[in-house]
């Protein structure tokens with residue numbers, strides 16, 4: 001599924017046109033282009049978030065979610081996170097230089113980093129005052145997700161969103177942070193590590209210059225650590241396995257193919273030649 005989503009046919013033309021000049025482009029222009037890609041692929045858009053006073057779920061609505069079968073709630077969240085990951089794939093395709101990496105490395109970087117970008121982006125739709133997140137059109141607290149049966153994972157997700165929203169990041173900061181979560185030369189299995197490192201270097205310089213220009217250097221020390229993001233993603237993978245043991249067949253029968261490819265790859269799914 002990821003392979004298909006990365007076909008250069010859909011979108012990304014502007015990055016193909018301009019990417020070869022990324023080495024001559026000063027970092028401010030790189031920051032501008034990352035911001036545009038970020039804005040174009042975030043949902044809801046920044047304008048919708050500012051203007052809107054989002055409603056919270058009523059007690060009855062919360063009870064209805066809490067009494068849904070576990071499999072139904074898991075399916076809803078899997079669908080939501082897959083939609084969010086598809087937008088992250090589109091963000092990556094618009095990142096200058098990303099589509100010039102080998103398909104193999106593009107897939108390696110997205111498999112390792114897409115979920116981390118989704119978790120970082122989530123803080124945009126998080127309300128720290130009420131500790132609620134936008135879910136299916138209204139603001140939901142952790143208790144709404146009770147039927148998932150993974151309270152620690154839900155708590156970790158809310159803690160991360162709370163911590164990130166306290167930093168009051170700008171869209172430019174979130175865009176560059178997201179780009180650096182994806183373009184990470186430290187990810188395992190990369191074929192052309194030096195090439196990824198060069199692209200990462202440009203983004204790193206752009207991020208640091210942005211922070212200096214806006215006197216926000218202190219942000220770097222307060223961002224979630226790579227370990228915290230990695231721990232949350234591992235917790236999610238453990239809970240997917242636990243869910244599959246409780247409900248055999250549900251994931252393969254009714255979860256989005258992209259979700260299955262990223263988080264529930266069966267040994268049986270791996271093409272025979274690479275088993």
Ligand SMILES: O=S(=O)(c1ccc(F)cc1)C1(c2ccc(OCc3ccccc3)cc2)CCCC1
Nearest residue numbers: 074077078080081084122134135145154157236
């Ligand atoms: O709004 S959400 O559905 C949401 C779900 C759980 C939660 F505690 C808070 C929010 C969403 C999200 C979806 C799945 C996530 O992890 C994977 C996961 C976790 C738990 C069950 C299944 C899958 C994390 C975030 C936020 C961003 C995109 C959608």
